[in-house]
Amino acid sequence: MATPDELRATLADARATFREAIEAAEMGWRRSPDEGEWTAQEIAEHVIQIEARITTMVCEACGYPGIEAWEPDCASSIEAVDEFDAVVSNCDAKLKYVTREDLEKKHEMFGDVAGIFEMNVNHLVEHTAQILAAAEA
Template sequence: MPTPDEVRADLSAARDELAAALSAAPADTWERKPESGEGEDAWSAREAAQHVIGAELYYTNAVCEACGYDGPDSPFAGGLELASPAEAGAALTQAIAAADSKVQHVTAGDLERSHERMGPLPDVFESWTGHLRDHAAQITAAGG
């Protein structure tokens, strides 16, 4: 089983990949949708960014539910409308701060817990980091 520091380090690395993708995303292709694809595969970089940044709070809430913590306060009271890659980068910073205010408290004992729908907490963290990396790759591809 991973340690709390290991899951936080992997989460941080995945967030860094997303931040790099947002930083490199060209503003002129931000709204462009791929020529083919269905569902999430048909999203523009903007749509992918809005989804993945909002999901920071979804995953944080899942961790909090499993651990018995109160969930984070959302910095996005009116929802996410990210008009540019720069706005997305700023929103990611806000989402990370809200998430980390809770994730920093996860202990080794907490990692032995399970979420009712998502399973063992190490699996929740693995899903979270995979989600970040998948959408970082999608945003990178959309800029091409």
């Protein structure tokens, strides 16, 4: 099993890639690849909100309070980068306390803490590809 530091590093890499995708999406910020699909703006706002919720899942499994999720409204990719940086900072302030022992602790619905970290990375990877496709539409 990966260590907490390894999981945090993998998450940081996925976040950095997602942040780059937000920056690259400025010209197609409000476009969607197909009818009914999310725009780059909607994807970024979703991820910002879910970052807080996933971190709260980790906190709940470990027995301490999570962070408050908010509903961002990002008119531009620049605003989205600022909002994403803010939520990542809030999340990291909690996730830095996760220990090796915590990784096996279970959330009532989402499995163990290590799995929640992996779920977060997978969520970011999925939406990174989606935001790039939306921006290029």
